[in-house]
Amino acid sequence: MKNLFLSFIFLGVAVFALLFFTFQNLNQFVTTQVASIIGIDINQVLDWSSQRGLNKNLTIGNSGRDVRLLQYAMNKVSPNFGSKNITGSFDAKTAKAVSDFQKSNNLNVNGTLDSNTRTLLNDLYFKELCPDGRGNIFPDEMTIHLNKSKSLPEDYIPSDLIDISDSVKTFKIICLKQDVAPFLKKMFDDAEDEGINFAVTSGFRRPEVQSLLYKALLFLKGEKAKYRVAEPLHSEHQLGTTIDLTEKSINYLGADSKFDGTVGDLWLKQNAYKYGFVLSYPRDKMFITGYDYEPWHYRFLGLEITKEIFDRDISVEEYFGSSEN
């Protein structure tokens, strides 16, 4: 009964917060709060991403977000360490779980999070963010036609995803296909030479995360959500070639309509194609793409295709439509 009561309180607070927050904050908000309601164990993965893994050594008596992340990891690796032990306090049970993990991985057994144990856990959990792909399902996935009716296979994960947070500005671990990353880096560097500072707010997105976003927005906006966010398996973010961009002049707000008309936005519209990127959902193509205008959302298609799209002043959807006829 008490649990039921607490659930109602939690749901009430969450619904209130949902209505209170605007769409501008949805990305950040959804990933931290709504995940719990929908019951997908993905918010810890995203915490891992924003904190860039376990950063400091921990021992009995420590508490806080790092300890919680460690306990989340223990819960994943040890069936005996239940989720009720994810308390944020490094206690004897946590130490025992760490010792067991160290023993089974031939590490020095001391029950504390030392640097070797951290490295191994970070490597293990990094794979949740940048999973190993099975790219052979789609040998040519970079240029696949994806829209509201054309989808990717269930659980499709691209091959060769890498973390780009060391090479371009991001606020968390963001993964992209290895082939695409150098083009993005060059684009950011050239823009910076002209005084424009971009950041990436979203890259590869697991279908589970896309599902969260979709359900949350459907709850918040009703049918209109369908013009704002792709259904799972229909999102270009799942390709590992697509990014959401922001810039310094709007304080790096993510997926925000304020990006429209900024110097960065105008620069991208003239230059992104030179780096193989294209705006997927332009303002004047909403009836063709089926999505609202998203000035921040760019897909990589390679220099040849993006030049053709730019020269013909068409959308990605029109490009694929005409090449298939």
Ligand SMILES: [Zn+2]
């Ligand atoms: Zn996007």
